[in-house]
Amino acid sequence: MLSPSPIVPVVLAGGSGTRLWPVSRDSLPKQFQVLTGSQTLYQQTLQRVSDRSLFAPPLVLTHEDFRFFARRQAAEIGMEVTVALEPVRRDSGPALIAAALIARKLHGEGCLVLALAADHVVRDAPLFLDACRAGAAAAAAGQIVTFGITPTEASTAYGYIRPGGEPGPGGARPVAAFVEKPDLATAARYLAEGYLWNSGNFCFPAGLLVEEAARFEPAMVEAVREAVETAFEDLGFIKLDPGAFAAAPAKSIDYAVMEHTRCAAVVEARFRWSDVGSWNALHELAEGDAAGNVAHGPVALLDSRNSYFHSDGPLVAGIGLDAVSVIATEDAVLVMPVDRAQDVKALVGKLKSERHNAATEHVKVHRPWGSYQSICRGEGFHVKKIVVEPGGRLSLQKHHHRAEHWVVVKGTAEVTLDGRVFEVRENESTYLPLGGVHRLANPGRIPLELIEVQTGSYLGEDDIVRLEDAYNRG
Amino acid sequence: MLSPSPIVPVVLAGGSGTRLWPVSRDSLPKQFQVLTGSQTLYQQTLQRVSDRSLFAPPLVLTHEDFRFFARRQAAEIGMEVTVALEPVRRDSGPALIAAALIARKLHGEGCLVLALAADHVVRDAPLFLDACRAGAAAAAAGQIVTFGITPTEASTAYGYIRPGGEPGPGGARPVAAFVEKPDLATAARYLAEGYLWNSGNFCFPAGLLVEEAARFEPAMVEAVREAVETAFEDLGFIKLDPGAFAAAPAKSIDYAVMEHTRCAAVVEARFRWSDVGSWNALHELAEGDAAGNVAHGPVALLDSRNSYFHSDGPLVAGIGLDAVSVIATEDAVLVMPVDRAQDVKALVGKLKSERHNAATEHVKVHRPWGSYQSICRGEGFHVKKIVVEPGGRLSLQKHHHRAEHWVVVKGTAEVTLDGRVFEVRENESTYLPLGGVHRLANPGRIPLELIEVQTGSYLGEDDIVRLEDAYNRG
Structure with missing residues (x-):
């Protein structure tokens, strides 16, 4: 049974990451790839909100290029979704405002939006649902909730949230500050001082987000409102008006709203989480064997340890490797020390400049x-x-x-x-x-x-x- | 014009190496693979003896499994060859005796045999021909000549030859001793004392080799003689009699003849040479780029050095690699530090025991x-x-x-x-x-x-x- 304010999951699936090349490429990015387990990250995200007693059917926001993946991969797991298309990428601000406006049309003025990135890994499903319930309670009480993850280490890969003040409904605390990715010493201090990782997932009343955004970014809301009002149906997709949506300034929801609104609250989420920002994230998420190796696909090793192997086809054989990542697809192989995973993006830039087809296209x-x-x-x-x-x-x-x-x-x-x-x-x-x-x-x-x-x-x-x-x- | 004693090149192409896996596999070993330049090692070997004023048309000895490669790859470079088939592998002793017997039948009693491994790399063609002429002169004077390579380093990968006595015809000196692969300190001493690398290539009068072998290995010569005399033609191949040939004891020509005969002489060969015993040998043979990288096939690198890349198809991308070898084929990728190349054989053993098809078969x-x-x-x-x-x-x-x-x-x-x-x-x-x-x-x-x-x-x-x-x- 839906709660009085239905929770509408909005899955943001429009990103195009190259940090997981050669598996993730512009033509089919990581959210639509099988990277852990047997489902794509997008499918796993949909599965997490499949309990219809808690969540309404999901609304998916994605880029036009990915519309058929979004529909087909949902159908593969028997999930009905509404897919709305961003004609151009305008960062998360306009996307979430559009999602809020569409959710209101579909589910009524009072609905709550649970905005989830399609390309994150979440472990511990019950803890995830706990966090959603807490977030919904806080949102229903008039907060724009961001989920802050309990840090497990002094990561320099994530932005942080400093909670402040007393817990309110759902245990949400006001946000004292959002801070950028820190250096290692600062990260260690944040960890000690109880900061949380900024996961970029949110829960809010659809109307409240639009109101608050209108206060700080009136032009953005105006443009998005027009794009949604003049949206048309195309082959069953909701297609936002390209001209109107393009007029919205590209800005993240953090910059556009969260850093300014007095309604910002943070719910601490205790599930294991990763934004899968690099091959290392996948390495760390997986349980290694006795030698610390993680293997996905056909792999044969001699005297190797602490290494990460991912193959979508070819047999990967390693001898004497220590802390090396090998990623093999049908047409490209990537080899690097595990601590160089952040340089994959630069490599793909080089491949693009050299016009390697494998930089952007899959077989x-x-x-x-x-x-x-x-x-x-x-x-x-x-x-x-x-x-x-x-x-x-x-x-x-x-x-x-x-x-x-x-x-x-x-x-x-x-x-x-x-x-x-x-x-x-x-x-x-x-x-x-x-x-x-x-x-x-x-x-x-x-x-x-x-x-x-x-x-x-x-x-x-x-x-x-x-x-x-x-x-x-x- | 042929010299009075024709030089009959005998190309030994029956080996089945796994040290260059995944390119070399049992089903198509390294002599028939393109590893340097644009021709296979076998084709390069045939090209080296293509001067018909110096050499008779080559006789190729190979295993039955490889007979069509031996013929087709020779045809590809416009070379006519006679191909004799060893029904079973019996090491180089029986093979060279068979070659000598067949050469005598084809080219007369007085012919000289130049026995060359099909899977070696030789640079400096004029120096190779110089060595052949010197070897032929010494052989014509009644010697069984082995070619000793001037060492360029204290290699522990090769056996050595200690020359003794005064130079005779062709500059050949008597062999004082054959010694096994040494440790590094011993190798350094050998280098200082003027030892030569034992290349496993020979030149001898066909009749003399058979006579000397009959003295030390009468049963071997008897078996091989019968295998050659009852050989039959099959689709244009000379097929040694399987039963008779199998009766010959498996022994290398060094153990069977060279270590015992008084006719053993060594001609010092100054060409650059490698028996291509590992991926490292190919790395060392090639000229690297400014960062010391060697690339064969499509490769894209970021911040890498002293590494070796060989791809028969997929794009190989490396980030931050130092002294790493990456070998990629359509169905298998091998990654290892360059100094682990000697362990490829053990890896292939493991792959065979785990019944990986790619251990032995090509796509x-x-x-x-x-x-x-x-x-x-x-x-x-x-x-x-x-x-x-x-x-x-x-x-x-x-x-x-x-x-x-x-x-x-x-x-x-x-x-x-x-x-x-x-x-x-x-x-x-x-x-x-x-x-x-x-x-x-x-x-x-x-x-x-x-x-x-x-x-x-x-x-x-x-x-x-x-x-x-x-x-x-x-």
């Missing part, structure tokens, strides 16, 4: 209708594995320079070719001659998998003339 | 008719890229559990299906239903490349009934 490319993956390429041919989700339809298209052979290996394809529509079933194939106007769709209930063999003198992705597209792409 | 599997490579695998399907060399013919076969789709992407296929023979050309495809008796062949002049999509409930390599095979396989 598997996601599309609204499913995904494709290049599996073999040679002179004059290119082989892809294509997956079309149930109901997915590729655009009606033709190519100037290539013919295509399709072999269906799972499910049923509905193929349109020069006006004729026919089905191609498992273990059947068809041929699309050069210039043929064609479309591929999955009319079935299970994903359609097919192998596409392209042949031709030019095989670039840009040899495509889209004549019609279900997903409104150019 | 690309070689067959007499060409090669295939698994490029994608899923539930109920398996996609391969198949290359059939000109003239290659797969066996006439059928499968109980799978159907196959073939799409030709290069060249022309001759397909036999249930008695019917037809051609499938570039950008055409055909379907082989479950149970169909079929054969694939390349009737053309260029390699045939095709994509095979298998579908079925069981897709193991062992679902094959061979009804007829051009390569006499079971």
Whole structure:
């Protein structure tokens, strides 16, 4: 049963991190990746608020590029979500104001918003729920609550919160100060003085946040309000008006509201938490073996210790390693001492400047209708594995320079070719001659998998003339 | 013009090294791999003896498993070779005696044999030829010549030779002693006292080696003589008789002959040389960049030095590495400090005991008719890229559990299906239903490349009934 003020989880899933390269890349960032356990961080975040007696169905805010991941990964775990799209990134201030405005429309004036980052790791689910209940109690009493994590060490990777004054409802205390990431000595002092880690997760009455923001950032609220009011539905997504939203100044909610409002309160959260800001965070979160090694994926070690291994495919073998991180994907391997994890971002910058494809793109490319993956390429041919989700339809298209052979290996394809529509079933194939106007769709209930063999003198992705597209792409 | 006594290069290409894993594996060892420059070590060895005014066409001795590599890689560089097959490995004693006996048959009683390992790196081609001429002069004067390399450091990785007595023809000096791999202090003394590295390369009159071997190892010579006399031709290879050859005791030529004969002489060779016994050897052979890094393949580095990188595909990225080796192939990555290169063999032993496929097999599997490579695998399907060399013919076969789709992407296929023979050309495809008796062949002049999509409930390599095979396989 929902409490009188429903708690609306808002999952912020628009970030694009490169600190976990080569697994996290611009084209599919860390919140949508499996980094611990068997679900993505985004899925784990949704799971944490799946108790419908406590939480309303989640509202997800993400970037347009990630809209289909947000929907598909929620569907994979049987979770219904509303997905709102930020047309441009404007930091957490405008995002949370938009979330508050949308939540009010969906769940009424009095609803509470629980704003969660989609790319954090939280352990100890009961402690998380305790913190949510405490946060909701404080919010219901008129506070904008930020969750402060009980520090376990003098970390220099996080900002801190200094609580002040007496505990109120939910045990929330007023925020005396927000402080930036400290140096080690300062961090040790903060730890001794009872400061908390600033987790960047919040709970507040939707209306209160908007009111307070209007006080300090009237232009921001004005822009976001317009973007939400003129938002339109597109394929089931709530799309904020691009022009209006772009007019909002880019500012974090801390700078925009929390540092100025008198309603700021902090609830101390005792769950184990990480913002997964680097490979080291994952190393530290995991339980190592007797030698202190953490391995995710196929790994074989000789005489190695205190090291971190993550493989999405290749066998990783190490000899005589001490405090080394090895991250392997199908097309890229990263090796570094564990204490250099903060330099991954700089490396990716270098890779981008050298135009390495692996800097930003994954081998598997996601599309609204499913995904494709290049599996073999040679002179004059290119082989892809294509997956079309149930109901997915590729655009009606033709190519100037290539013919295509399709072999269906799972499910049923509905193929349109020069006006004729026919089905191609498992273990059947068809041929699309050069210039043929064609479309591929999955009319079935299970994903359609097919192998596409392209042949031709030019095989670039840009040899495509889209004549019609279900997903409104150019 | 050949000298009065032709010099017959014998290339020993039967070894199976794991010290250069993951590039070198049992299924395709290091002599057949590109490790420096653009040719394999075997091809580089053949190139060194390509001057037909000095050398006869080479005779290659290799293991049966590698026969098609030996022929194909020679053909790739336009080199005609005779390939003799050792049915079982019996170390270098029986191999060199067999080589001497075959060389006499092919080139006459008086021929000289120049026995070269296929997996060594030699720099300074003119110095190599100088050494060959000196070795041939000494051999022609009745010596069994071993090449001793002028040491460049007190290496503990090599055995040493102590020269004694006065130089004779070709500057060869009698061998005073062969000594095993020393410790560092002993190596330093050897260096000071003028010892030479024992390279395991030889030059001798074919008849003299057999005579001397008969004196110390009569049973060995008897067995090998019978294996050569009852050798038969199989698909153009000289196949030593398996039973007879297996009866020869396994012993190195050093133990069998060189340590006993009065004819042992050493020619000092001044070329730069390595037996490529570890990744370190390749690191040391290459010229590093300003930071001392050596990179083969796609590599991106930040703040790294004195390190070695070899990639056969994936992008290798390193941050803050010092004296680390990273070796990446499509399916396995090895990371270790450079000074642990000698432990690769132990690692591969561990991988074998844990039954990792990558311990012994490459992604690309070689067959007499060409090669295939698994490029994608899923539930109920398996996609391969198949290359059939000109003239290659797969066996006439059928499968109980799978159907196959073939799409030709290069060249022309001759397909036999249930008695019917037809051609499938570039950008055409055909379907082989479950149970169909079929054969694939390349009737053309260029390699045939095709994509095979298998579908079925069981897709193991062992679902094959061979009804007829051009390569006499079971």
